[in-house]
Amino acid sequence: MPHTAIEAQAEDGGSASKPQRIIKLGKTSDDIDKKSTNRRVKDVEICVPIVYGTIAFYLGRKASESQSHKWTVYVRGATNEDLGAVIKHVVFQLHPSFNNPTRIVESPPFELSECGWGEFEIGISLFFHSDVCDKQLDLYHHLKLYPEDESGPQSTKKPVVVESYNEIVFPDPSECFFARVQNHPAVLVPRLPAGFSLPAPVPLENMNENGRGDTKDHPLSQWFMNFSEADELLKLAAARQQVQAHIVKLRRQLSAIDGMPQPLKPASSYECT
Amino acid sequence: MDAKDILGLPKTPLAITQEKKTRPQRDSQRKPDGIAREVYALTGGLAPLMPSIDASELKRRPPSSEKITWQWLPFPRSALKDNLQLYHWVRVVNGVPPAGDYSFAKYNKSVEVIRYTDEEYEKYLSDPAWTKEETDRLFDLCEQFDLRFIIIADRLLTLRTVEELKDRYYSVSRAILSSRASSSGEVAGHPLVKEPYNVSQETERKRALSMVLSQTRHQERKDAEVLAEAKRITESRMAARVAEEPNLPVTLDICPESTERDIVLGDTISPPNVQVPSAAVASSTTMMADNTSTLASLRMLWVHLRTYALEQMVQAASSSAGLRTIKRVEQALQDLGVDLKPKVPTKAVCAEHLELRKEILTLLNLQKQKSYLAVDQDRTFVPDTISFGGDRLGKREQKRKGPGRASETPSSPAHKRPRKLKASDL
Numbered sequence: 001m002p003h004t005a006i007e008a009q010a011e012d013g014g015s016a017s018k019p020q021r022i023i024k025l026g027k028t029s030d031d032i033d034k035k036s037t038n039r040r041v042k043d044v045e046i047c048v049p050i051v052y053g054t055i056a057f058y059l060g061r062k063a064s065e066s067q068s069h070k071w072t073v074y075v076r077g078a079t080n081e082d083l084g085a086v087i088k089h090v091v092f093q094l095h096p097s098f099n100n101p102t103r104i105v106e107s108p109p110f111e112l113s114e115c116g117w118g119e120f121e122i123g124i125s126l127f128f129h130s131d132v133c134d135k136q137l138d139l140y141h142h143l144k145l146y147p148e149d150e151s152g153p154q155s156t157k158k159p160v161v162v163e164s165y166n167e168i169v170f171p172d173p174s175e176c177f178f179a180r181v182q183n184h185p186a187v188l189v190p191r192l193p194a195g196f197s198l199p200a201p202v203p204l205e206n207m208n209e210n211g212r213g214d215t216k217d218h219p220l221s222q223w224f225m226n227f228s229e230a231d232e233l234l235k236l237a238a239a240r241q242q243v244q245a246h247i248v249k250l251r252r253q254l255s256a257i258d259g260m261p262q263p264l265k266p267a268s269s270y271e272c273t
Numbered sequence: 274m275d276a277k278d279i280l281g282l283p284k285t286p287l288a289i290t291q292e293k294k295t296r297p298q299r300d301s302q303r304k305p306d307g308i309a310r311e312v313y314a315l316t317g318g319l320a321p322l323m324p325s326i327d328a329s330e331l332k333r334r335p336p337s338s339e340k341i342t343w344q345w346l347p348f349p350r351s352a353l354k355d356n357l358q359l360y361h362w363v364r365v366v367n368g369v370p371p372a373g374d375y376s377f378a379k380y381n382k383s384v385e386v387i388r389y390t391d392e393e394y395e396k397y398l399s400d401p402a403w404t405k406e407e408t409d410r411l412f413d414l415c416e417q418f419d420l421r422f423i424i425i426a427d428r429l430l431t432l433r434t435v436e437e438l439k440d441r442y443y444s445v446s447r448a449i450l451s452s453r454a455s456s457s458g459e460v461a462g463h464p465l466v467k468e469p470y471n472v473s474q475e476t477e478r479k480r481a482l483s484m485v486l487s488q489t490r491h492q493e494r495k496d497a498e499v500l501a502e503a504k505r506i507t508e509s510r511m512a513a514r515v516a517e518e519p520n521l522p523v524t525l526d527i528c529p530e531s532t533e534r535d536i537v538l539g540d541t542i543s544p545p546n547v548q549v550p551s552a553a554v555a556s557s558t559t560m561m562a563d564n565t566s567t568l569a570s571l572r573m574l575w576v577h578l579r580t581y582a583l584e585q586m587v588q589a590a591s592s593s594a595g596l597r598t599i600k601r602v603e604q605a606l607q608d609l610g611v612d613l614k615p616k617v618p619t620k621a622v623c624a625e626h627l628e629l630r631k632e633i634l635t636l637l638n639l640q641k642q643k644s645y646l647a648v649d650q651d652r653t654f655v656p657d658t659i660s661f662g663g664d665r666l667g668k669r670e671q672k673r674k675g676p677g678r679a680s681e682t683p684s685s686p687a688h689k690r691p692r693k694l695k696a697s698d699l
Binding site for chain 1: 571572574575576577578579580582605606609610611615616617618619620621622625626628629632633635636639640642643646647
């Protein structure tokens with residue numbers, strides 16, 4: 001089916017969409033049929049905003065020397081939507097003192113819970129579906145168990161939450177991927193110009209069959225942080241305004257200096273020590 | 274004591290007698306036999322911890338049981354191939370000259386030059402560029418001069434380059450070897466067969482070598498500069514491509530070097546041309562090209578994080594700025610209450626952040642310009658109230674100016690710490 005779709009596109013190449021689309025052969029080492037004639041959508045990037053981090057609870061009375069905290073490390077969509085359409089599986093690399101420190105989570109929600117006593121850096125490797133990207137993406141997150149302020153005993157009710165916001169960017173995504181996720185809530189897909197035709201979306205082979213992959217009703221969702229770009233934008237805009245005002249002032253001053261007559265120059269260089 | 278000796282002054286009688294008595298004793302104590310006193314004094318006047326030379330050894334004579342004479346004898350026959358008779362001094366012990374061959378004869382090696390017969394020549398070795406006489410003569414000379422091709426090239430009456438001679442000799446030898454061998458496997462290990470002589474490669478190699486050796490110091494420096502530039506550019510590209518194609522960095526490395534080599538060649542012919550390539554290389558490091566090259570390198574990665582993209586763009590934008598300037602930009606960002614790395618790095622936020630950094634750079638440059646102009650013209654201005662970053666600038670300016678200069682720093686010296694930007698500053 002992909003073959004015929006692509007041929008159809010080659011024929012209507014006379015449309016205005018031509019400058020945007022290039023025929024770029026995908027990796028020929030793959031055996032998958034779709035891949036060998038995969039096209040990419042040029043000058044376009046698909047963006048998947050994610051939040052990853054840890055939530056750690058002090059175990060209180062149940063704490064022991066070696067297990068004082070129960071913590072969860074996870075990767076979720078920034079709007080708590082299902083990431084399963086993009087991410088195939090996630091590998092969490094824990095401290096070697098853990099049993100089987102390489103933990104693979106095959107389906108969303110991509111999270112892992114453990115008990116322990118120590119803080120360390122967790123390696124999070126995201127593996128994507130074959131039509132998305134062949135390369136894995138590595139993230140690192142420092143597991144924080146102890147709260148900033150050391151005042152008094154730790155509470156078992158209030159966890160230590162550290163989250164990081166980031167966006168996965170796929171430049172020049174494949175048409176398959178594009179078509180598949182263009183209406184997906186977890187993915188930011190730019191609007192394509194009119195007349196751009198894509199192959200019909202092909203659903204993934206092993207979609208998440210068991211339950212939902214989104215984290216909207218996750219038990220820990222009450223602790224999730226809110227990331228609003230509006231605040232940042234406001235701050236940045238204000239800062240830029242200030243800087244621009246200063247630039248304007250300086251430029252005015254500089255042009256005034258340049259406009260001044262030069263004859264004083266030799267005298268000043270004489271005075272110059 | 275010695276001084277008095279030198280001056281010829283009489284010593285006191287008592288002292289003289291005392292010295293006379295004690296001197297022999299002390300002398301024998303002080304000065305070891307066999308070494309002059311002054312030399313001994315070089316060691317600091319003390320004996321070394323380990324005796325370097327056993328003093329008694331120095332006066333030892335060879336055992337007198339043997340009778341050693343030196344005789345003027347001819348060289349043994351094996352040392353020389355022709356009838357030339359040479360003589361040398363030989364150490365003869367008890368009337369018996371040394372037995373055996375001349376001790377250095379074993380080093381008299383020669384190259385085994387394979388000679389062909391005429392039939393072999395007819396069959397295998399005829400070549401349009403070489404006559405039989407010439408080839409014969411070549412082989413004679415090779416044997417005579419032990420394959421010293423530079424001498425052979427001078428001796429041959431026809432004008433041939435050393436590479437041509439080598440080519441002919443080696444190809445002939447190979448042909449003979451392979452024809453004489455009963456099977457090809459037998460000679461496959463022979464160095465002549467295993468590694469054939471490659472004329473074009475050799476010519477090229479020697480040409481390149483002479484070029485390198487004949488570079489003037491000026492050219493060498495230029496070369497190094499351009500190579501460093503190219504290396505920087507390729508490294509910044511390589512960082513993006515490293516995961517993708519391992520072959521690519523290698524070719525990238527080779528290409529700039531070879532192109533720079535050619536550019537330098539052009540150098541020797543016409544100096545003005547140098548400006549063009551170096552300008553071309555330099556222009557690629559302008560901000561515009563940097564941005565596009567960063568974007569291109571980001572696109573090379575199949576996937577990346579927004580924060581990574583921002584880092585690359587920031588680096589590209591501040592590639593022309595020194596470390597101090599970068600620190601000042603960061604200080605300015607902090608003063609403005611902006612995080613150095615945005616907490617919510619969306620596309621819009623990152624774009625704004627990048628623009629803000631660029632604007633701060635522009636501002637700092639303008640400030641620097643202004644301070645230069647002011648230093649030149651020795652003017653006093655109304656103190657500038659640009660406080661973020663301005664305090665630092667003020668302090669540095671004071672250092673640069675002379676003692677009696679009127680200060681035109683933006684803020685009074687009391688402000689050692691930059692204060693946050695206030696609304697009143699605008």
